[in-house]
Amino acid sequence: MKILGIETSCDETAAAVVEDGRRMLSSVVSSQVELHARYGGVVPEIAARQHVPAMIPVVQEALDRASCRLSDVAAVAVTYGPGLAGALLVGLNFAKALAYACSLPLVPVNHLEGHIYAAWIDREEEPDFPALVLIVSGGHSDLVLMEDHGRYQRLGQTVDDAAGEAFDKVARLLGLGFPGGPAIDRLAGAAPSPRLRLPRARLDRPYDFSFSGLKTKVQRIVRGEEGEKPEAAELAAAFQESVVDSLVTKALQAAADRGARQIILSGGVAANSLLRAVLVQRSPLPVLVPPPALCTDNGAMIAACGHRRLLAGDIARLDIDVQPGLRIG
Numbered sequence: 001m002k003i004l005g006i007e008t009s010c011d012e013t014a015a016a017v018v019e020d021g022r023r024m025l026s027s028v029v030s031s032q033v034e035l036h037a038r039y040g041g042v043v044p045e046i047a048a049r050q051h052v053p054a055m056i057p058v059v060q061e062a063l064d065r066a067s068c069r070l071s072d073v074a075a076v077a078v079t080y081g082p083g084l085a086g087a088l089l090v091g092l093n094f095a096k097a098l099a100y101a102c103s104l105p106l107v108p109v110n111h112l113e114g115h116i117y118a119a120w121i122d123r124e125e126e127p128d129f130p131a132l133v134l135i136v137s138g139g140h141s142d143l144v145l146m147e148d149h150g151r152y153q154r155l156g157q158t159v160d161d162a163a164g165e166a167f168d169k170v171a172r173l174l175g176l177g178f179p180g181g182p183a184i185d186r187l188a189g190a191a192p193s194p195r196l197r198l199p200r201a202r203l204d205r206p207y208d209f210s211f212s213g214l215k216t217k218v219q220r221i222v223r224g225e226e227g228e229k230p231e232a233a234e235l236a237a238a239f240q241e242s243v244v245d246s247l248v249t250k251a252l253q254a255a256a257d258r259g260a261r262q263i264i265l266s267g268g269v270a271a272n273s274l275l276r277a278v279l280v281q282r283s284p285l286p287v288l289v290p291p292p293a294l295c296t297d298n299g300a301m302i303a304a305c306g307h308r309r310l311l312a313g314d315i316a317r318l319d320i321d322v323q324p325g326l327r328i329g
């Protein structure tokens, strides 16, 4: 069964065809990153407008690369939240039109749930529940216990900045441009064992995250308010190490406390090389991390998750609206 997945929740126009929820036949991502880079971050209005001309070519290319036509597709799965309202509207309305015109079921997908399903695309491993999921992206840092398909319990979240947001803000402080995550990842590679140690936030709720204090600390160091300024690579590496340590320590603690059988890491920040390496190294449980291209936003994860939702009978009416603040668990 082939599902067409469509994703427009932020600044990527993406479409993909996935067979039986696991086998990726195509995945096309048109990134607007250059358009937003000059503003230092995603501008919602520009993102929404840019999805419009990109939508049809991206979907056409996804079908072409999968060597299939719309008549071969069993359903159209689309992100309806969370994300930027205007951006989500473009993908959802396009998917509605396509589903209506081709008499296909319209399957609504929660973007965060989509990130999780990226873990099983083109992999041998089967889902093993309960699984501890760490979703770290530009907008979210969630620790979730996945008890079964479609059954989630949110254990923790960020109380201020999301992990990706912290990477982006610190990159700006270091003059590295947008998006900051990949730039910090690269620069930190030049200082593999930083001597500088930055603090880890301590919170009352053990599975919650906080990154704004760390960002302020970096800001003070950059401004010379904390004595001699270290090299930018040293600072980037120390920041990255602090974020990774918090994420991994809390994920492993939650997995042990809740008897998880598998750990899943996903979302854009899961593309971070140190986070991937440290989690695998410290985890006593099997760790599933999608390849970097499936960690950042894509249509394949929406198609994969959509397959599951379709099997569960989750078909939307054509008056479904976007849910920019949608959560998981």
Ligand code: KG4
Pocket (backbone or CB within 6 Å): 010, 136, 137, 138, 139, 140, 163, 164, 165, 167, 168, 179, 180, 181, 182, 185, 267, 268, 269, 270, 271, 272, 273, 295, 296, 297
């Ligand atoms: O999941 P995603 O593509 O979009 C959202 O749903 O937000 O995540 C984007 C975020 C950005 O903040 C970006 O800086 C971060 O993921 N990111 C990284 C890396 N690649 C992307 N953060 C750290 N290291 C990376 N290699």
Ligand code: ZN
Pocket (backbone or CB within 6 Å): 111, 115, 137, 138, 267, 268, 296, 297
């Ligand atoms: Zn995302």
